[in-house]
Amino acid sequence: MILVWSYVGSILMLSERWLTEPDYSHGFVVPLFSIYLLWRRRDLLRQTSTITWSAVLTGCGLILAAGVMRWIGIYQQFDLLEPASLIPCLMGAFLIIGGWSWGKWSWPAVCFLVFMIPLPGFISGLLSQPLQRIGTIVSTFSLQTLGIPAIARGNVIYLTEARIGVVEACSGLRMLNVFFAITIAASFILNRPNWEKAVLILSAPLIGVVTNVMRITITGVAHEFFSRELADHLFHDLAGLLMMPIAVALLVLEAWLLKSLWLEGKAGRVNLGLGERKRLKTGDAT
Structure with missing residues (x-):
């Protein structure tokens, strides 16, 4: 008390x-x-x-x-x-x-x-700027790969008849904060080896960046092929809500891949490929 x-x-x-x-x-x-x-x-x-x-x-x-x-x-x-x-x-x-x-x-x-505990302002500033830049560059490349004319100038992506401003609030820092918390929480709950938990935690920034790039790219596609109103709704509302479940799904997929690629043997942990594991199950391996 x-x-x-x-x-x-x-x-x-x-x-x-x-x-x-x-x-x-x-x-x-x-x-x-x-x-x-x-x-x-x-x-x-x-x-x-x-x-x-x-x-x-x-x-x-x-x-x-x-x-x-x-x-x-x-x-x-x-x-x-x-x-x-x-x-x-x-x-x-x-x-x-x-x-x-x-x-x-x-x-x-x-x-x-x-x-x-919220991040101190100077740390938020240091993280937001590179996240904005990475989000802008990678999203521009993604849009160009999809055949959509896109040019990045600063932290603004110029499309055919629209532009997307990757401002500080859309840098992905919020998603990164939450996703780090989720990965740490998962490491406490999952009954997995420490090295797998470490890989999951270290992958949190990458998955956070990927999901934010997906959000910006989807918004660009909506701007180009649908309407500005739909794009704004996706960017500020719907995509923001969906990105966290997608990030969690990527985390689950990563955990499954790590578990599938490694087998626990009697003498320790042995690295086996998926094909070799199937042969072991069917009795073809010696």
Whole structure:
């Protein structure tokens, strides 16, 4: 209760940003998923909990670090540091209360809370500009490949009788934020080897860029062959809603491919091609 009372102002500040900034509207879901992770890993609590001095000292150090973060955030007017300090503070509290066994149980849920913190403005700016440029160039190439006359000038794609402005809000940063959270969440849930989880996480930026390029390309096709009203509806509404399910589908496809290309043998993991696996099943292989 003391922890909740101490951070109620920070939580309200975050809630306001989740409500007013579409890029971070997923923030409401993040704490709920963290609670789900705690429930999913509840079997770890059945292990014998031994509180050691090392766990207590580590927990105190994390709480002290959280206090320093809050002090810097308040006196240096860096607003995001105060809510971010909740993460080490929670981890420290778990270690003090339950020792290393509670730390092992809670660390994925606590670490996942980082996705509820909005990115600092300067980081958003650094990421948005290259994402805009990549989206513009690749989408222009995609439209040209489809036989549609398209020229990129800056972050604007000029078509035959229309133009598409890839502004900061359409850079794909929002999708990248959400998709990183989804891939990390999947890595906690999926019972797969660590290297497969790492591949899924590292592929998040690529899939995010691909889905945003698909969105811009579909809009260009609608501009060229249908109407401006339909294109605007696709760009701002329908395509934005569909891109996340498509991105999740690509993630599922990638996970399936990784699982299909590798077999678990008795002596370890063996890399086998799909054709070789079929022969093994039919008994043709020796």
